[in-house]
Structure formats: structure tokens, C-alpha cells
Amino acid sequence: MSEYNYDVIVIGSGPAGGSAAVSAAKSGKRAAMIEARSMVGGNCTHKGTIPSKSLRHVVKQILRFKNDPIFRSVGDYRTLTYPEVLSAASRVIPKQVEMYDAHYPRNRIQLFNGEATFVDAHTVEIALADGLKEKLTAENFIIATGSRPYRPVDVDFSHPRVYDSDTILEMTHTPRSLIIYGAGVIGCEYASIFAGMGIKVDLINSRERLLSFLDDEISDALSYHLRDGGVMVRHNEDYSEVKADGSGVTLTLKSGKRLRADALLWCNGRTGNTDKLSLPSVGLEANHRGQLNVDQGYRTEVDNIFAVGDVIGWPSLASASFDQGRAVAKSMRGEEPDLVASDVPTGIYTLPEISSLGKTERELTAQRIPYEVGRAFFKHTARAQISGEDVGMLKILFHIDTYEILGIHCFGAEASEIIHIGQAIMKQEGEANNINYFASTTFNYPTMAEAYRQAALNGINRVTRMKS
Template sequence: MSIRPFDVVVIGTGPGGEGAAMKCTKANLRVCVIEDRSAVGGACTHTATIPSKTLRHAIQRLVDLRNLPGHRAAAGHGPTFRELVQTAGSVTNRQAGMREGFYERNRVEVVEGRARFVDAHTVEVIQPRGATDTLTAKHFVIATGSRPYHPPEIDFNHPRVFDSDTILGMIEMPQSMTIYGAGVIGCEYASMFRMLGVKVNLVNTREKLLSFLDDEIIDALSYHLRDLGCIIRHNEEIERVETADDGVILDLKSGKRLKTDVLLWANGRSGNTVDMGLEALGIAIDSRGNLKVNDAYQTAVPHIHAVGDVVGFPSLASAAYDQGRFAGTQIVEGRLEHRLVQDIPTGIYTSPEISSLGRNERELTAAGVPYEVGQAQFKSLARAQITGRTVGMLKILFHRDTLELLGIHCFGDNAAEIIHIGQAIMSQKGEANTLLYFVNTTFNYPTMAEAYRVAALNGLNRVF
């Protein structure tokens, strides 16, 4: 058995692993990446972000088509669920092929298989057909991502029980669905399946939906999910799950029994750290499989880094890529070049979308910050009226005395795109980061970007 040496071995080819690998190989280090799938890209490309957002887009296009004046959809002649999912498959394949090209062009070797540490500088890779590859390296980056959390008492092998990784493999469209867990994933899928006409129970273990958001945005999301027809049940906790040939019964501790065609479990994720040999190296793993790292993304063993979902918060593809680059900089240069920015925009792909940046009203009130609010209702914007996407608003929170931007919250079509205009201004220093930028800047008309000017003028009217 041969042992192959590298400067850096990266375990996982999602955004975090890719960011680290590209940073290191461009510094002329010999880099190898290990991927347990047959194609690179990680969960982001194959089971999570890309396929779910592509499916959402396909569903939205279908709904738009059905709402066109004069359009009459014949009952039973719409696309099947499998046909909608096939759209996601084509995008996934293109993304994976593109990323494969990145590694080839940058001379990064890709090894397929599952990695396990033998010692602090050696990993064994068990390949799909059972062969073993042994790699040594001066540095390692663990970017293995996460998977849906599976309580042991629930039978996830049952054909009517799904998680966020397996739901896209569902064969037939159900008539009814219970979604347990009303976090980002649960809310997104509740929105998607309700748009397809599925009767949805959304079971929330907490008092509110997505409590990290601004209260006004939470209220708007709750209203529109209910307006779609979702039944939202707050402050509920699972008692047990009963499976049968014709459906799934979710028994709640409150005494409620919810029987639907399928159950989608969307309550938490676990880091992919099982059987990697990390404990023997002195690297602790918490109860959800996550690894603790310092600001340079080093674990308790300094030459072993960890990035992305496997380190927990913020568990975003966008942040994972930056974390990988920062870990790569520490490996290449021995220093932390940048820290992950404090204000990372959230992008939640419900219908309508939600995106948020900075502090919300609840946080500013608790901190005693004298703030004011500027709002633009989408229904008043010419662009929104043209597209027919009039649901939503842009909300700017700013300091009442200095006009400094403190938070931006958007609910509506293309919110995840619109937020970046505000992000660019919030990142500026001093007078450049004030409400006056939006007042004194000329925006294209008609555009959704104009919402910033409308909201800024609305806010100024409250303080002058």
C-alpha cells in the first residue's frame, strides 16, 4: 500500500472545501480533496441549496403561468413532481461539472471515498469499491458539511417519511403533508408545497416562526403562509410518529394527532463527523456533531482546520466559502487575513422571499439605541406593479441622530437580491453609511432598487 504525500488535504468539496482548496493551490501548494459522493459540490450542490432553490423557481414559474390572464390549466395535465425535480437535476449536473473543471484546471487531485484520520498527519480513504488510499499532509481542512438530524425513534426508511435530503426523491405528489420543524428549511418547503396545492401542517416547536428575524417580517411571513392555506401550529412538541401504508400520524404532546400522506422532518441538522477518528486526536465533537474552532478556523489540533456547516453557525453556503478562503490564508501565510463579516445577509426562499441584514427593531430597542424606521411598500412601486409582484416591503432601520444604517429588512420578490444594495452602503465607514446616500442617489426607473429611495425619504420625514 503506497502512501501519497500532499501539502494540504481538504475533506469535502462543498463551498468551504472549495474555497480552501483554491486558496491553497493558487499558492503553489500540492492539494488533494476527498469527496464521498461520485461528483464534487457537496450537499449545497446535490441535496440542499441548489436543488431546493431550483425546484422553488420551477414551482413559481408554474404558478405564474397558471395565473396568466386567459390561461386555463386542464386538471391533471400539469407537470408531475418528478418532472419539476428534473429541472433541479439539470442545474445540479451543470454546477457539479463546472466545479469539477475548477479542480482540474487548478491541478487539485480529487479522491472519491470516505476519509478517516489514522493519526494527526495521515488519513485513510475508503473508496466505493473497498480499496484504501492513504494520504499524508502537513495541513488538513475538514469541510464535511452537515446532514438532517435523525431522532433514533423515527423510521426514516419508511416510504412516507422524508427529510430535506430525501424529499426531492419523492415519487408522487402527496395530497397532504406534515412538516415538523418551522426553521428556514421547514418554512421554505411549506411555501413550495402549498403553492403546488398540497395541504400543509407546519409544526413549530417555538413560539414564533424564524424568531431571529424582525417582528414585522415574522408577522408578514406568518400572514402570507396562512393566506396560502398553511396550517401553522406553534409551541408543539413531538410525542411519537406512527407510520402506515396509507399515511403518517404525528402525535404531539399537546394531544393533537395529525394524519397526512407524508411527513417531512425538518428539525435540525448534524455535522458530518461520525467515525472520522477525530476524538483520538483530541478534537472534541459536540452533541450535534459540530467542531469547535478559533478565529482562524483551527481545531484543537492547530494544523487541522474546520469550515462550513460542520462548525455550526452561520451554516450558510456563502459564509462557508469565505471561511474556507480564510483557513487557506492561515495555512499559506500563517495569519488570519480577514474575519467573517459581522453582518451576513440571510436569504430565505419562501414565497415571497425574505432577506435581512444587521439588527432588528427588537434588538435595537433592548440595546436602547434611538432608531427610526423608513419603509417602502412594494405595492407603491411602478416596477412591482409592472411585474405583478406587489406583495412585500423594504424596511430600513437607522440612527435617529446620525442617520447611520443599522438594519435592512426586505420581504417580497427578489428580496435576496435587493438586500445587497443596502449591504454595500452599510459596509462603508462614517458619513458614507447613512440614509442620505439613498436620498441623494439617482436610481433607474422603474426598478425595485428604487425602494431604497422611497424608504429613505419615508424615514427622513419621521425625523425632520
């Protein structure tokens, strides 16, 4: 019998921590979970992915109502307030909590609600909600405490008109105008959401283009449709001062511009939740963004302490975190973990949404790989015409000689679903990863998936014309 209370204790019940605990328990480990919130699910369920994507869905439904004459004919369109939209979006959170709650007793995982701090490499102290403290010991620990919005010290986030991507989900009024500082994934998503509600949005980007990790054509499409939706996108800008008063917020930029809006949403980076763990007591130190360094097995510099999810940084995706949780459980057992993040699709829930996998045109050009492009525009597919969501395209990049698929990029309705068809083929070994699969496969009609056949034929025709 081990001298420790548990074989493994997981700190944090988000996607990474939850899957790590369940995977460890299924392999016969005595596992416990420590969650600082009163409910499980982590930031993903309560402040991040689930509420923001639910909010986006409600706004998308509003836009369909506004833009479809058959719905407008039933009566006057009434402008919905932000609290009303938020209330509709929040209904999914209890369902997610209930689902995750069931995982732990079913797998005999002991759940503790409280703040965890390390005493030594095998001991944590939990400050329980009732004020009591409890010490637990374990052979191994997995840190999966997630992240929170980065807050610079010179911005007053206590002001009722200054928000970050967590507190925006608690806003109780509907601003007529909004400044969003930070044009990363979260900033772009919220820009499209608020613009969809008819709110004037200024989106401040510190770089030359939006989401530069995307294929240039997709990034350009996003920029166009944000502007078309009323968003004022400002590139190459950094702030120098934020002043908030009773009627709004003034953002002064280093370029000399001064912007005024009813509220400010700060979306400029995230910080790992490691500051309350007392890491020095076990010889660990987080970087300036609160993140921990790990090896390929997700092991920190302390042999029996592992870390997964947002707390280790890139790619900071819920999808990757689920996989990292399973992988760290294997690593902890001494098995070779599955590599995660090398082939994780990007899902960006703007309006319309974006999903991407593999190489971009810029990368292939820099690597001097001979490639061709196959495109299918949604406006030419029957399903998109029927649904009215005909904005967007599917783009396949493939090797000009072997026809191997090198990258898939999608912009438009259900992009994050469509991408997985291409992902399945890209993961095939050898000649099975071939664009000819799409050209020779019968797809249901009408479907959005049919865009793969159209894009494949488009690309193959380009190569055929060149070689003839």
C-alpha cells in the same frame, strides 16, 4: 522538500471545502481534495441549496402561470406532479458539477473520491469506490464535510412516507397532504414550496413565532403569507410519537393533538458529518450535533487540523461557507483571516423570499439605540406592478441623529438580490454609511432597487416631522 504528500488536504468539496482548496492552491500550496460522493459539489449542490432553490423556482413559475389570466387563456391549467416538478428542477445540478469539476485540474488539485478517516494528525486513509484503500499524508487538514438532516431515533425514516430534507428530493409520488415538523428556514421554505403546488401543509413550530431571529415585522409577514397560501402553522408544539402505515402518517403532539397526512417531512435541525472521520484517533471530539469547535482562525484543538462550513455550526449558510474557505486558507498560511459571519445577509427562499442584514427593531430597542424606520411597499413601485410581484416591502432602520444605517430587512420578490445594494452602503466607513445616500441617488426607473429611495425618503420625512 516536505516529507508529506501534500501541504494541505481538504475533506469535503462543498462551498467551504472547494473555496479552501482553490485558495490554498493559488497561494502555492500542494493541495488535494477528498470527496465521499462520486461527484463534487457537496450537499449544497446535490441535496441542499441548489436543488431546493431550483424546485422553488419551478413552483414560482407554476404560480405565475396559474395567477396570470393571459397564461390561463391559452388553455386549461394542468396539475403537475411532484416528480415532474422535481425533474425540471434537477437540470441545474449537472451544470454546477461541471463548473466545480473544472476548478480542480485547473488549479492542480488532486481529487480523490472515497471515504476519509484519520489515522493520525498527519495521515488519512481513503476507502476508494473500487474497494481499495490509500493512505495520504499532509502538513495540514481542513475538515469541510458539511452536515445532514438530524434524525431522532424514535422516527422510522426507512418508511416510504417519512422523509427528511435530503430524501424529500427523491419522493416519487405527489402527496395530497403533508406534515412538516420543524419551522426553521428549511421547514418554512418547503412549506411555501409544497403549498404553492396546492398540497395541504401542516407546519409544526416548537417556538412562539416563525424564525424569531428575523425582524418581528418580517416574521409576521411570513406567517401571514404562509397561512394565506393554505399552510396551517401550529406554534409551541412538540412531537410525542410518529406512526406511519401504508396509507399515511399520524403525528401525535405533546399537547394531545393528532395530525394525519399522506407524508411527513422532518426538518428539525442538522448534524455535522464527522462520525466517519475517526476523530478520536487525532484527539478531537465533536459535540452532540457532530459539530467541531474552532477558534477565530478556524483551527480545531489540534494545531494542524482546521474546520469550516456547516461542520462548525452557525451560520450554516453556503454564502458564509465560501468566505470561510478563503479565510481558513489565509489562517493556515499564518495570516490574519477575514472575520466571517458578522455581516452575512440572511437569505430565506420562501415564497415570497426574505433577506435581512444588521440589527432588528427588537435588538435596537433592547440596546436603547434611538432609531427610525423607513419603509417602501412593493405595491407602490412601478417595477413590481409591471411584474405582478407586488407583495412585500423594504425596511431600513437608521440612527435618528447620525442617519447611520443600522439594519435592512426585505420581504418580497428578489429580496436576496435587493439586500446587496444596502449591504454595500452599510459596509462603508464613517459618514459614508448614511441613509441620505439613497435619498440623493438616482435609480433606474422602473426597478425594484428604487424601493431604497422610497424607503429613505419615508424615513427621513419621519425624522423631519419629529424635529420640526
